[in-house]
Amino acid sequence: MHDQDRKVVGMIGLFDEPNALIAAAEKVRDAGYTKWDCHTPYPLHGLDDAMGLKPSPMPYITLTAGLIGGCLGMYMMYWMSAVDYPVRIGGKPYFSWPAFVPITFEAFVLFAGLATMGGMIKLTKLGRWASPLHDNDVMVEVTTTRLGVVLEAEDPKFTQEAAQALLDETGCQDIRVLYAPEDEASEDEASEDDDAATEHGEV
Amino acid sequence: MTPPEETEVVGGVSGPQATLQKIDDDIAAPFESFPTTRWLAAFTVAKIGAAIFGISFVYTIAVGIGSWGNNNPVGWGFAITNFVFWIGIGHAGTLISAILYLLRQKWRTSIARFAEAMTIFAVIVALQFPMVHTGRPWLAAYWLLPLPNANGIWVNFRSPLLWDVFAVSTYALVSLMFWYTGLIPDLAAARDRATHRVRKLVYGILSLGWKGSNRAWQHYEKAYLLFAGLSTPLVLSVHSVVSFDFATSVIPGWHTTIFPPYFVAGAIFSGFAMVATLIIIMRKYFKLQHIITIDHLDVMNRIVLVTSLMVGYAYMMELFIAWYSGVAFERFAFMNRAFGSYGWAYAIMVTCNVILPQLLWFKKIRRTIKYMYPIVIAVNIGMWFERFVIIMALHRDFLPSSWHDFTPTIVDYGLLVGSFGLFLTLLLLFCRFLPTVAVAEAKAVAPGAQPTGGHHA
Structure with a gap:
């Protein structure tokens, strides 16, 4: 029907079996796609390798922020206790660094923690609520039970036929076209999609 | 120790999809159904408790901390006892x-989310006590944080009380971020299940647009691991720093090097007991017995037993060192602790923390709820008394002329009882609105959920 009028943003192949998804991911990776992704309800072991993803830079972010935090913490205590308003307490030197170690450590952890949260949100591209996958009935499947491979239309290799062929080749039984979200109209359209009525497993 | 079998999850239904769907449905049931009368009754009781806390808090501020039983040698009374108790409760969450x-x-998966939530609420409750003890909580920020003030003088960074400020606030913040990070995928799942518009909107906003993308999972999992790595030394540091409040002083009975590990072990001990106390009710009430199984309770009871032995060792070692040191004040402090005005509290402490948990050596007791429940309740009580006993070291200090016993007032009791109300209110709200079990993690360890290998590149 007027599905044809809507912009195709990608294609998703849905799997029920983790080994099948891993195999499919390897195929897509080897086919040379760059703008594609897998969607799973839980982290799947071995999928990073199957997708050919580079290791996450998260540890460097955390460590760097932690070291900065620790240095700032120690510097703050040095400046306040020995420079700005030195007070002699308990006959200790103004810069009695052993007493400053606990707060230096806490500052390390505080900065590292904040950077881990911030870095994770940035790298995982969270905080972006608009996506063709949302407001689409496949989203609930990939956050509940099923495993999906999405080929995005923005990929230079993407044509609807090629993507269909590639997903067919992976043995995928449930292939759907993803359309750009259209205001209001999307809800009744979903049910007209051929495969949308697929049940979740044997429930 | 063998991880508990997760196969029970399947019930009569076969196939990995059915398993995953069932995990989702079971965990989502409490927050997708209308509150039952039992929940409302529990919530009402909790709110009455929270109200008692609020009234006692406001009364303290209005009248002053003279309304407490604190006196001159006993400058720290119930408030610090409660503070250390609640911080300790929180530690089991981080440990788990x-x-x-x-x-x-892997068995931690079923109880981790609940325990983490407990951590956050326990820390929130704990933070109330130093705040109210300042008598002027709205000025506390100036006294506790390194902020420029009218005299141009800074806080004293050599004081363990200030280390505490940094340790506990960092702990609260990092625990909150850790908990929230864990919640994101589950909030997304809740969003996609939601049928109600408002529910979908709220979970949608909170889940930050999570799509379950593997490019996100990759960083997410690393971030989660890093949070775990940061929280581990953090939790050990927090209770060590709390123990420094006592250990770096010159009070006999406090000035001991055993305090940091002893406090950490005690915190884990009391925290696990509290997790068990609450989760036994929660799993029954929300019908999650197949996800939080008797195996999980068994493992938790073993940890309670191990940490009970640790605190038991610490109690004995304290006495031994007091005798062995030959210091008259130390010897007196410990004799007085066991047989003085608060000897009854010492007896409760030893009975609840060391003697009763020995029953957990028996498998039958570890695995039978009606036997284990009184024991974990006793541990909760015993661990509160442990902190009370430690703080009561103050009532007999160096000068006999200043000796004074401590008698709590109704306001002290109000804050103590009320703090449980506040804690339970927060916990019950959590159970109503958020997934109480880490759904994504539970799915990841379900049978058939992971690739069998051989397909890896």
Whole structure:
């Protein structure tokens, strides 16, 4: 029907079996796609390798922020206790660094923690609520039970036929076209999609 | 120790999809159904408790901390006892979520989320006590944080009380972020299940647009691991720093090097007992017995037993060192602790923390709820008394002329009882609105959920 009028943003192949998804991911990776992704309800072991993803830079972010935090913490205590308003307490030197170690450590952890949260949100591209996958009935499947491979239309290799062929080749039984979200109209359209009525497993 | 079998999850239904769907449905049931009368009754009781806390808090501020039983040698009374108690309760959450994660203990999955939530609420409750003890909580920020003030003088960074400020606030913040990070995928799942518009909107906003993308999972999992790595030394540092409040002083009975490990072990001990106390009710009430199984309770009871032995060792070692040191004040402090005005509290402490948990050596007791429940309740009580006993070291200090016993007032009791109300209110709200079990993690360890290998590149 007027599905044809809507912009195709990608294609998703849905799997029920983790080994099948891993195999499919390897195929897509080897086919040379760059703008594609897998969607799973839980982290799947071995999928990073199957997708050919580079290791996450998260540890460097955390460590760097932690070291900065620790240095700032120690510097703050040095400046306040020995420079700005030195007070002699308990006959200790103004810069009695052993007493400053606990707060230096806490500052390390505080900065590292904040950077881990911030870095994770940035790298995982969270905080972006608009996506063709949302407001689409496949989203609930990939956050509940099923495993999906999405080929995005923005990929230079993407044509609807090629993507269909590639997903067919992976043995995928449930292939759907993803359309750009259209205001209001999307809800009744979903049910007209051929495969949308697929049940979740044997429930 | 063998991880508990997760196969029970399947029930009569076969196939990995059915398993995953069932996990989702079971965990989502409490927050997708209308509150039952039992929940409302529990919530009402909790709110009455929270109201008692609020009234006692406001009364303290209005009248002053003279309304408490604190006196001159006993400058720290119930408030600090409660503070240390609640911080300790929180520690089990971090232990379960972070340390057991690093140790790859898969059984933690079922209880981690609940325990983490407990951590956050316990820390929130704990923070009330130093605040109210300042008598002027709205000025506390100036006294506790390094902020420029009218005299141009800074806080004293050599004081363990200030280390505490940094340790506990960092702990609260990092625990909150850790908990929230863990919640994101589950909030997304809740969003996609939601049928109601408002529910969808709220979970949608909170889940930050999570799509379950593997490019996100990759960083997410690393971030989660890093949080676990950060939380592990953090939780050990927090209770060590709390113990420094006592250990770096010159009070006999406090000035001991055993305090940091002793406090950490005690915190884990009391925290696990509290997790068990609450989760036994929660799993029954929300019908999650197949996800939080008797095996999980068994493992938790073993940890309670191990940490009970640790605190038991610490109690004995304290006495031994007091005798062995030959210091008259130390010897007196410990004789007085066991047989003085608060000897009854010492007896409760030893009975609840060391003697009763020995019953957990028996498998039958570890695995039978009606036997284990009184024991974990006793541990909760015993661990509160442990902190009370430690703080009561103050009532007999160096000068006999200043000796004074401590008698709590109704306001002290109000804050103590009320703090449980506040804690339970927060916990019950959590159970109503958020997934109480880490759904994504539970799915990841379900049978058939992971690739069988051989397909890896």
